[in-house]
Amino acid sequence: MAKTNKYKTLNGLVSKYRDDLKEVDYLLLFAHNGVGKTRTSMEFKDKGKRLNNGNGDTLYFNAYTEDLFIWDNDIIGDTDRHIKLTTTSNFFRGFKTLALEEKIFSHLERYATFDFRFDYDNSKVIFSKNEKNPQYHPNNGKPEYITNENVKISRGEENLFKWCFYLTLCELAIEDEEGTGPYNWVRNFYIDDPISSLDDNNAIGVATDLISLTKKSKGKIKTIISTHHSLFYNVLWNELRGEKTKRYFLYKNKKEELTLQLTDDTPYFHHVALLAELKTAADNNKVYSYHFNALRSILEKTASFFGKKDFRFCLEEMEDEILYNRALNLLSHGKYSIYQPVELADDNKDLFKNIIYDFIDKYEFEVVQLNS
Template identity: 55%
Template sequence: MTEQPKIHRFPSFERLVARLRDDFHSGGHDFVLLYAYNGTGKTRLSMEFKAAGKSKNAGSPDTLYFNAYTEDLFAWDNDLQADRKRVYRLNSASRFFSGIKELALEESIQSYLGRYTDFDFDIDYANWTISFSKGEAEHIKVSRGEENIFVWCLFMAICERVIDAHPSYDWVKFFYIDDPISSLDDNNAIAVASDLAKLLRKAKDRIKVVVSSHHGLFFNVVCNELKNSKTKRYFLHRPNRGAEFTLRATDETPFFHHVAMLSEIRKAADSGMLYTYHFNMLRSILEKTATFFGKKDFSACLEGVGDEALYSRALNLLSHGKY
């Protein structure tokens, strides 16, 4: 019988961060990949990782991160008076943009952006704004998904300059990337994961990288793309939404996260404490089950369970609504 990987327990974010950083310093790994479903605390973990670097380096950061906070560095100016010249404003005070004027990022951004969408952009460095266009339509407001993918492409372009040792980013020793594909379909999720892995392979001799995600397909692609590198892969779990975290290595065994999801759903059903992420988990499990059996839709897994169409519709609504 194959020995099961040991589950390591951590009572706090600080202890968990110390373990991840030790995987780089003592373990000699280039990449640490974390799978964790929503609600585990991935975003908070990325910020604690950054804070640990600042503490260690007397207030000087060592981590360039991409997470939910990255999107907050951008804000729309919708030109409410004239309603014509909508622009996307950059927070010029952030160190994230410390060398952007000198980097000439447009070509690199466009090389990524063109793979995922069809709008164009123009950066006004004097006013720290970005305007978007499609065809003859100028100063348009792009969708939330397009907005997110633009921020991601900008981040990737900055990462290229970091890897090339641009002096504006010589402080960066780590990338921490958390869930970059929340608004993408599966095809773009695969493309983003593949592009990211290609970039990270170039970074391995200079930058250490943590990638965390709740998206199973994205995580699998990154794992497969980096399988020949010094990579540590974990399932990150927070039992009962408590203060303790667990790490279980997935290097030699199939992913454990589906078992954890089923356990979490069982507890939720028994307690009656249901939240949107529980329905996301259930839908994810049903979709993968349907795919395994060659079915077209997850509703095939509901055959014989009361009104199949009603349950399918309810699961769709509860996975996306604010309940």
């Protein structure tokens, strides 16, 4: 049985986190919604202030961070739409003194096609998009695309912008080798579920870019990441191989105690959650290329649990064992196929469904149906 630690208060839990970070560079936490991930991140931040005479040591990203960006939709005029920044927060300490736009855009262009600019005097962000010109014709001399200013971007695009803003601040803190910049106080990054309203492709991109950036710190700044998203967690798990990391499943037991269960040696609960996600994809007929990667990963971990070296162990005695083996080898082939979210053809969807249903039946998993 994996080692567990139980806590009756958030203070005790975050003290454990801070003790762990004296030994490792990363804490990776999987927890379902409702456990208190956001409250825990705020308690970690507050504890840092108590330990440092009121001075913070944690640059965090959570639901409170997102609330620092406030939409003004110009209800009366319906033209001057923008986001107002709450610049009294330490989060925006370098807003007017540093040229952030270019750095933010270097992250944003990985995910999105819209543009933005800052109104520094009024602490505003104004968004624009290049859109097809309805009056365009090859022979009428009008431009094919026109720029629409002051646009209202989607919720997913908005979250991407906020995330790229945060990544830029992390980058500034990491690059401040002399310790003289506006983010020289940062000793920890605490990131709680940064992928709300994002599709799976962007969720994977966020995970890989985050780890790529934080590795540049080389342990100078510690990183905590908590999430309920099993695919996101799975990618983070793989990206952090070889790094000094502790991985936990966080949940509440029957006594309502916060419980940390180590999952370093064997991936426990997050793979069961991922299996539920894959079954939901199969049930809803929404099967993409990366789902085969995730399924193969689960089979590999299951085989390892039984002391076997090859995922084919899990397929033994299934009626279509040979076909399943060929499909998993072919459709999960290549290190980066998980990053190409292509919806599968109907015959491959059916094949995926048959494999996962037979696998669940063989090992008698009790898989909870997730919301579609």
